[in-house]
Amino acid sequence: MKKKATLKEIANELGVSISTVSKALKGSTEISEETTEKITAFAKLLHYRPNNIALSLKNRRTKTIGVIIPEIVHHFFSEVIQGIETFANEKGYNVLIALSNESFDKEVFNIDTLASGSIDGFILSVSKGTLKNQDFHHLYETINQGMPIVLFDRQIPEISCDKVIVDDFQGSRRAVEALIGAGCKHIALITTEDYVDVGFKRTQGYLDAHTRQGIAQNPDLILRVNDQFFSEDALVPLQSRIKEMFLLHPEIDGIFGVNEVYALSGMKVAQRMGYKIPDDLQVVGFTDGVLSKHAYPSLTSVKQHGQNIGREAVQMLIRRLESESDGPFETKVLQTELVQRESTRFEN
Amino acid sequence: MKKKATLKEIANELGVSISTVSKALKGSTEISEETTEKITAFAKLLHYRPNNIALSLKNRRTKTIGVIIPEIVHHFFSEVIQGIETFANEKGYNVLIALSNESFDKEVFNIDTLASGSIDGFILSVSKGTLKNQDFHHLYETINQGMPIVLFDRQIPEISCDKVIVDDFQGSRRAVEALIGAGCKHIALITTEDYVDVGFKRTQGYLDAHTRQGIAQNPDLILRVNDQFFSEDALVPLQSRIKEMFLLHPEIDGIFGVNEVYALSGMKVAQRMGYKIPDDLQVVGFTDGVLSKHAYPSLTSVKQHGQNIGREAVQMLIRRLESESDGPFETKVLQTELVQRESTRFEN
DNA sequence: CTGAAAGCGCTAACAA
DNA sequence: TTGTTAGCGCTTTCAG
Numbered sequence: 001m002k003k004k005a006t007l008k009e010i011a012n013e014l015g016v017s018i019s020t021v022s023k024a025l026k027g028s029t030e031i032s033e034e035t036t037e038k039i040t041a042f043a044k045l046l047h048y049r050p051n052n053i054a055l056s057l058k059n060r061r062t063k064t065i066g067v068i069i070p071e072i073v074h075h076f077f078s079e080v081i082q083g084i085e086t087f088a089n090e091k092g093y094n095v096l097i098a099l100s101n102e103s104f105d106k107e108v109f110n111i112d113t114l115a116s117g118s119i120d121g122f123i124l125s126v127s128k129g130t131l132k133n134q135d136f137h138h139l140y141e142t143i144n145q146g147m148p149i150v151l152f153d154r155q156i157p158e159i160s161c162d163k164v165i166v167d168d169f170q171g172s173r174r175a176v177e178a179l180i181g182a183g184c185k186h187i188a189l190i191t192t193e194d195y196v197d198v199g200f201k202r203t204q205g206y207l208d209a210h211t212r213q214g215i216a217q218n219p220d221l222i223l224r225v226n227d228q229f230f231s232e233d234a235l236v237p238l239q240s241r242i243k244e245m246f247l248l249h250p251e252i253d254g255i256f257g258v259n260e261v262y263a264l265s266g267m268k269v270a271q272r273m274g275y276k277i278p279d280d281l282q283v284v285g286f287t288d289g290v291l292s293k294h295a296y297p298s299l300t301s302v303k304q305h306g307q308n309i310g311r312e313a314v315q316m317l318i319r320r321l322e323s324e325s326d327g328p329f330e331t332k333v334l335q336t337e338l339v340q341r342e343s344t345r346f347e348n
Numbered sequence: 349m350k351k352k353a354t355l356k357e358i359a360n361e362l363g364v365s366i367s368t369v370s371k372a373l374k375g376s377t378e379i380s381e382e383t384t385e386k387i388t389a390f391a392k393l394l395h396y397r398p399n400n401i402a403l404s405l406k407n408r409r410t411k412t413i414g415v416i417i418p419e420i421v422h423h424f425f426s427e428v429i430q431g432i433e434t435f436a437n438e439k440g441y442n443v444l445i446a447l448s449n450e451s452f453d454k455e456v457f458n459i460d461t462l463a464s465g466s467i468d469g470f471i472l473s474v475s476k477g478t479l480k481n482q483d484f485h486h487l488y489e490t491i492n493q494g495m496p497i498v499l500f501d502r503q504i505p506e507i508s509c510d511k512v513i514v515d516d517f518q519g520s521r522r523a524v525e526a527l528i529g530a531g532c533k534h535i536a537l538i539t540t541e542d543y544v545d546v547g548f549k550r551t552q553g554y555l556d557a558h559t560r561q562g563i564a565q566n567p568d569l570i571l572r573v574n575d576q577f578f579s580e581d582a583l584v585p586l587q588s589r590i591k592e593m594f595l596l597h598p599e600i601d602g603i604f605g606v607n608e609v610y611a612l613s614g615m616k617v618a619q620r621m622g623y624k625i626p627d628d629l630q631v632v633g634f635t636d637g638v639l640s641k642h643a644y645p646s647l648t649s650v651k652q653h654g655q656n657i658g659r660e661a662v663q664m665l666i667r668r669l670e671s672e673s674d675g676p677f678e679t680k681v682l683q684t685e686l687v688q689r690e691s692t693r694f695e696n
Numbered sequence: 697c698t699g700a701a702a703g704c705g706c707t708a709a710c711a712a
Numbered sequence: 713t714t715g716t717t718a719g720c721g722c723t724t725t726c727a728g
Contacts, residue, residue, distance in 0.1 A: 004495075005493070006704095016714075017714065017715045019707075019714080022706065023708095023714090026707095030713065031714075049464045050464055052464040053401055053405050053410075053465030053705080053706095054704075054705035054720085055707085056401050056720090057401050057405055058707060058708095058720050059720085062401070072426040072429055073423060073426040073430070078420040078421040082421070082447075082449075085449070095446065095447075096446065097444070097445040097446070098443065098445070099429070099433050099443075110442075113400065113442050116397045116401075117403075117721090118400060118466070141397075144395045145352055145353070145395040146352055235641070261642070264642050290639060291639065291642050294613075294616070294639050295643075356721075364698075366699085366700095366722080367699060367722095367723080378697065379698075383697080401721080402720080402722045403721085403723085404704090405705065405706095405720090405721080406703080406722055406723060407723090408704070
């Protein structure tokens with residue numbers, strides 16, 4: 001590995017001072033045209049590139065935003081990142097992404113590394129590990145250390161910082177009400193354990209829809225899955241539990257899944273058992289991603305507008321970064337949208 | 349925003365020297381236990397965190413790897429990143445990810461920013477924009493500047509550096525041969541324009557399979573799509589072109605799609621037209637992602653082992669980073685695997 | 697056991 | 713028009 005050219009080298013080779021080189025390279029009028037040209041040419045020859053690290057040290061800011069997400073293979077997170085990237089770039093910020101893989105330790109590690117100099121602030125969605133441990137010391141520390149954090153998606157009420165969340169409750173309430181409106185009387189819910197905040201809220205929305213519409217809700221129609229069955233092998237137990245529920249409850253005429261995979265698995269199992277979608281059974285999922293679009297029939301789902309989430313988060317972060325005053329923390333709640341596709345018979 | 353604590357501050361407050369603080373904080377035996385304790389306690393109080401930026405400046409290496417990918421919403425890239433992350437962390441390296449969004453300009457921008465101090469080397473898959481422009485100056489410059497690059501997936505023969513690629517040709521040849529072996533006589537191909545290297549190679553594999561098996565290949569059964577129809581709106585024209593092909597060629601009894609979306613779209617259109625899968629029509633896709641697993645029926649596909657690609661790339665990069673000698677560049681070719689699911693009737 | 701000083705690459709105020 | 717100097721936060725040698 002060759003080493004990189006520095007101002008010093010250029011200066012020495014050319015017999016001028018470092019600051020002359022520095023000024024020339026940024027086109028300062030202070031330096032004569034002749035010198036500037038000579039220096040520029042030589043710098044090009046050496047493939048000179050200014051060292052951002054040194055700049056950050058000097059400026060005490062990096063103009064980059066750190067993003068930490070639990071998983072990258074989830075379409076939702078990819079969308080948020082797209083939003084973050086696009087908007088941050090517009091504002092002259094760079095974006096660095098790191099993954100926690102749903103692990104508490106890795107989240108801590110990544111925060112520590114990034115927090116110490118590489119970035120000006122964080123946008124992050126906490127890992128399941130962190131949620132389970134209920135250990136947030138790394139977040140407190142980061143905030144205390146003076147580095148702003150914007151939390152998105154999964155929430156932690158204890159932590160005071162800016163947040164952007166999706167209205168999971170309303171989103172799922174409306175989805176379930178739509179199912180009821182389309183004639184469903186026995187809607188099954190496939191959800192997560194309650195410690196996953198969004199799973200909990202979506203479940204609440206499902207229940208509330210029943211109450212509001214004056215429809216009886218049968219607790220046996222709620223299937224609580226103890227983790228996200230996203231690996232291919234793990235799909236099998238999920239499907240057999242769903243099948244079991246269908247066998248026990250042939251009256252089921254609607255499914256609401258708190259994520260794409262759950263909704264889709266429900267639909268698949270039903271199809272295998274001979275149900276016609278949407279005639280015998282209507283299905284709605286939460287999170288509108290590739291799976292919903294490409295399913296057959298395509299899946300009606302609650303769209304979260306991941307790009308907007310990213311956008312909002314960046315906005316909040318930059319505002320805090322660029323203003324000296326620490327105003328009160330905000331929580332931005334974004335509404336969802338029900339995207340109607342082939343798996344339901346909604347009116348409008 | 350509060351500002352961060354530094355060694356200097358701690359030193360001043362405690363009336364000791366900066367170097368004493370530095371040593372104490374890293375548990376040097378040089379410093380008395382008493383002083384060490386006092387300093388550690390105070391540092392904790394101030395939420396002190398060493399500034400990595402300063403460290404990098406000093407060490408002239410960052411122990412982090414930069415990854416630039418064209419898109420994050422593609423499952424394949426997410427998998428590669430998983431592989432990179434996992435293996436890099438094992439080796440004590442951190443990973444930073446940036447996106448080019450398939451744009452030449454953004455690729456250049458990201459490389460420039462990261463290359464100047466934030467990372468020790470790159471793992472990257474070039475954007476379509478770059479491929480179209482055939483402008484690789486930014487890559488040359490980076491390499492000349494002494495920063496190693498490992499290219500993966502999309503290839504650029506002109507550039508000499510380490511590479512890890514998937515054997516697209518063999519992969520698709522074997523997939524198509526399997527279709528032929530399962531009785532298909534008229535296999536349609538849904539592919540990209542030729543400037544996308546992998547699309548080209550997969551097409552070659554498809555053709556070669558026909559030659560080797562002594563089966564006539566009808567050029568009309570090749571559908572060349574001029575871009576990746578990944579937005580939902582763009583799905584419609586894709587599907588209507590596919591439908592057209594089916595109407596014109598009712599003899600089609602197999603489909604090979606050079607990516608998941610193409611294969612899936614082919615299958616969906618066929619299903620709508622009343623084809624039974626896999627009885628009337630067998631379908632295979634390239635790239636084994638979520639869509640294939642969750643499709644109904646699930647899709648047989650050529651698996652690329654994205655994680656391994658990431659792993660190999662990291663290995664090559666670290667080897668180069670940690671050895672002084674610049675050995676000859678290598679190209680690692682990884683084999684694919686045909687994952688059989690419900691959309692085909694392979695013997696196996 | 698503790699501290700002073702140099703230096704990593706760069707910028708900017710100030711001098712010449 | 714060019715150069716000197718100090719300093720960003722940290723480590724490390726060398727003195728004290």
